[in-house]
Amino acid sequence: MEDLFASIVRGLGLGGLYALLGVSFVIVYRATGVINFATPALMVLGAFFTGAFGNAMGLPFWLAVVLGMVVMAVMGLFIERVALRPMVGRPAFSASTVTVGIFIVLLIVAGRLIGSELLTVNDPFGLNTIDVFGARLFTIDIARLIIALVAIGIVGLFLARSRTGLAMRATALDQEVSLAQGINVGRMFGLSWAIAAAMAALAGALLTAGSSGVETTIALVALKALPVIILGGLDSIKGSVIAGMIIGIAESLTRTYQPLYAPWLGANFDVIVPYLIMIIVLMVRPYGLFGTKEVVRV
Amino acid sequence: MTNATKESLHTTRGRPQLFTSYSREMAIFNTKVKRNWAIVGILALVVLPFFLQRDMVALITTVLIFAIGGIGLNLLTGYAGQISLGQAFFMGVGAYTAATLGGEAKGDVIGLGLDMVIWLPLAGLVPALVALVLAPLAARVRGLYLAILTLGLVFIGEHIFKEAKPITGGAGVGRAPAEPVFLGFDLFSNQTILGYRIDRFTIFYIACLVIFLLLAFAARNLVRSRFVRSFSAVRDRDVAAEVMGVSLLKTKTLAFTISSFYAGISGALLSIVIGRISPETWNIFLSIDFLAVVFIGGLATITGSIMGAIFVVMLPKLVNTLTVFIPGAGGVGDGSLLNVFELQSIIFGLLIILFLILEPRGLYGLWLRLRNYFKAWPFSY
Numbered sequence: 001m002e003d004l005f006a007s008i009v010r011g012l013g014l015g016g017l018y019a020l021l022g023v024s025f026v027i028v029y030r031a032t033g034v035i036n037f038a039t040p041a042l043m044v045l046g047a048f049f050t051g052a053f054g055n056a057m058g059l060p061f062w063l064a065v066v067l068g069m070v071v072m073a074v075m076g077l078f079i080e081r082v083a084l085r086p087m088v089g090r091p092a093f094s095a096s097t098v099t100v101g102i103f104i105v106l107l108i109v110a111g112r113l114i115g116s117e118l119l120t121v122n123d124p125f126g127l128n129t130i131d132v133f134g135a136r137l138f139t140i141d142i143a144r145l146i147i148a149l150v151a152i153g154i155v156g157l158f159l160a161r162s163r164t165g166l167a168m169r170a171t172a173l174d175q176e177v178s179l180a181q182g183i184n185v186g187r188m189f190g191l192s193w194a195i196a197a198a199m200a201a202l203a204g205a206l207l208t209a210g211s212s213g214v215e216t217t218i219a220l221v222a223l224k225a226l227p228v229i230i231l232g233g234l235d236s237i238k239g240s241v242i243a244g245m246i247i248g249i250a251e252s253l254t255r256t257y258q259p260l261y262a263p264w265l266g267a268n269f270d271v272i273v274p275y276l277i278m279i280i281v282l283m284v285r286p287y288g289l290f291g292t293k294e295v296v297r298v
Numbered sequence: 299m300t301n302a303t304k305e306s307l308h309t310t311r312g313r314p315q316l317f318t319s320y321s322r323e324m325a326i327f328n329t330k331v332k333r334n335w336a337i338v339g340i341l342a343l344v345v346l347p348f349f350l351q352r353d354m355v356a357l358i359t360t361v362l363i364f365a366i367g368g369i370g371l372n373l374l375t376g377y378a379g380q381i382s383l384g385q386a387f388f389m390g391v392g393a394y395t396a397a398t399l400g401g402e403a404k405g406d407v408i409g410l411g412l413d414m415v416i417w418l419p420l421a422g423l424v425p426a427l428v429a430l431v432l433a434p435l436a437a438r439v440r441g442l443y444l445a446i447l448t449l450g451l452v453f454i455g456e457h458i459f460k461e462a463k464p465i466t467g468g469a470g471v472g473r474a475p476a477e478p479v480f481l482g483f484d485l486f487s488n489q490t491i492l493g494y495r496i497d498r499f500t501i502f503y504i505a506c507l508v509i510f511l512l513l514a515f516a517a518r519n520l521v522r523s524r525f526v527r528s529f530s531a532v533r534d535r536d537v538a539a540e541v542m543g544v545s546l547l548k549t550k551t552l553a554f555t556i557s558s559f560y561a562g563i564s565g566a567l568l569s570i571v572i573g574r575i576s577p578e579t580w581n582i583f584l585s586i587d588f589l590a591v592v593f594i595g596g597l598a599t600i601t602g603s604i605m606g607a608i609f610v611v612m613l614p615k616l617v618n619t620l621t622v623f624i625p626g627a628g629g630v631g632d633g634s635l636l637n638v639f640e641l642q643s644i645i646f647g648l649l650i651i652l653f654l655i656l657e658p659r660g661l662y663g664l665w666l667r668l669r670n671y672f673k674a675w676p677f678s679y
Contacts, residue, residue, distance in 0.1 A: 104647030275450035
């Protein structure tokens with residue numbers, strides 16, 4: 001029973017990360033129709049900057065995280081302006097392939113920056129645990145969940161209540177009409193990339209906190225946010241939060257129980273659970289739980 | 299050939315764009331110049347290895363193998379508009395089919411040691427069959443969804459490859475690939491033919507060249523057929539294509555299956571060049587390499603895919619040679635700004651970005667520009 005509770009909490013922590021990354025994907029997708037395959041690399045770079053600010057400059061963890069997010073937001077703006085803006089009006093799959101190129105470049109840059117020495121983000125959580133209802137829980141999992149939900153809440157509020165948020169939603173709905181209404185559509189694209197990069201950076205910092213250190217291999221974790229957005233719907237923020245939790249818990253439960261009950265599925269089976277869920281979802285409901293059903297016209 | 303078409307061959311001399319019959323226009327080599335250059339090119343490819351170092355021969359063999367896989371992916375991505383990141387998975391299936399049928403048994407690893415006549419076609423057919431089973435799923439989703447779906451396929455495939463130890467040798471261990479013995483003739487050993495000693499790399503290169511030419515011509519032929527026309531119809535506007543009577547399910551299934559056939563053959567041959575294959579070989583980065591072949595070479599052109607393959611495979615070698623001239627570049631771990639491998643990857647990524655932004659038609663587009671420039675030379679148009 002404690003096992004179950006502990007692994008659900010771990011799943012929720014993981015789910016928080018997936019939700020953050022999912023929102024990062026969704027925001028770019030809604031604004032530009034592009035699936036941003038560079039997100040994993042943005043996450044790794046975000047984790048690096050957090051670690052660099054925390055260690056090299058000796059700043060407290062929270063400040064380092066915020067600075068890391070700001071640096072990545074600026075980088076997001078820059079990438080959008082340089083590599084994605086020229087692709088406006090081209091097919092979405094060409095633009096998405098551009099982000100694959102960006103992924104490769106950024107991953108190499110991140111690998112070079114991190115270097116061969118161990119870099120931690122210097123977080124206050126580490127491997128600390130607390131006992132709740134007799135189960136031993138890692139504080140980092142609880143922190144991941146809370147911080148992710150707060151961050152997504154802030155972005156949600158910004159989109160729902162602020163004038164700029166309204167402009168962003170209008171751009172997502174119809175670019176030409178928003179242009180006619182005096183919205184600077186290009187700026188909205190840049191802003192979406194900035195927010196997405198900041199969210200990815202936060203996810204990177206939280207992922208690296210409580211674990212061994214910043215490495216480029218954590219990029220593979222971010223790719224698991226793709227099943228999340230498929231499950232939640234490519235254009236739904238609410239969807240990616242709920243789907244993030246579902247996939248996080250499913251993965252965590254598999255990690256706890258699969259070696260006991262189904263060892264024939266092999267080692268590290270939990271890593272591919274998100275993709276299996278994704279395939280089932282695509283068979284049953286290709287537009288996801290909360291996504292807009294695609295209406296096609298000739 | 300009828301008299302009329304024979305005549306048109308002569309009358310079009312000097313006016314290569316004038317076609318007097320549809321069959322002429324649709325011919326694989328619709329101008330004499332193209333045909334002649336193709337013959338020259340093929341002859342050059344045959345004699346090329348005799349003038350090259352051993353490692354270069356292995357490299358151009360890899361080019362041919364990448365071209366096969368690239369042509370397959372181009373049929374799916376370029377012609378049918380279905381972007382796929384799953385090429386590595388199907389290459390893996392092809393490689394392991396070949397290794398199981400044609401490899402040697404060693405310890406717990408299965409190997410039947412069959413002839414290449416059997417394993418080579420099956421190395422294409424088994425992945426094609428897998429694709430056929432998965433196709434209803436792939437046909438349900440469009441464009442970017444397929445990219446994500448096939449991305450998942452690569453990860454699931456890697457897991458299966460790691461666990462299926464009797465077939466793949468398991469993670470980190472790997473197994474030996476298939477033995478390229480064609481009707482008792484070993485294509486990967488030094489041979490003496492008509493008194494000349496030919497080394498094994500050259501022999502295998504020639505074998506790959508023959509397979510490549512067969513598959514490339516098959517693809518060129520396929521592109522002229524009504525099947526690939528329906529691919530393009532689906533790519534350009536799927537709903538419109540369906541209204542016109544093109545079955546989306548059938549078309550996408552066919553594209554996916556053919557593409558996987560090419561991938562399987564390419565994977566089986568690549569495993570022989572690599573020498574020992576581990577499940578980690580068939581990862582997402584290999585898929586990205588093939589996507590680069592298609593996008594850098596140019597979408598929806600067979601020739602472009604060949605150019606793309608040359609480019610993608612030769613780039614590391616080129617960068618390696620040029621390292622001394624690039625400031626800040628150096629060997630691994632000597633404190634330079636970027637080492638050779640990092641430099642290769644960065645250039646690779648940048649080129650994908652630059653080509654998509656500046657010349658979406660890829661290398662083939664550059665060639666078209668060059669050709670058109672000289673066609674009207676010295677006038678600008």
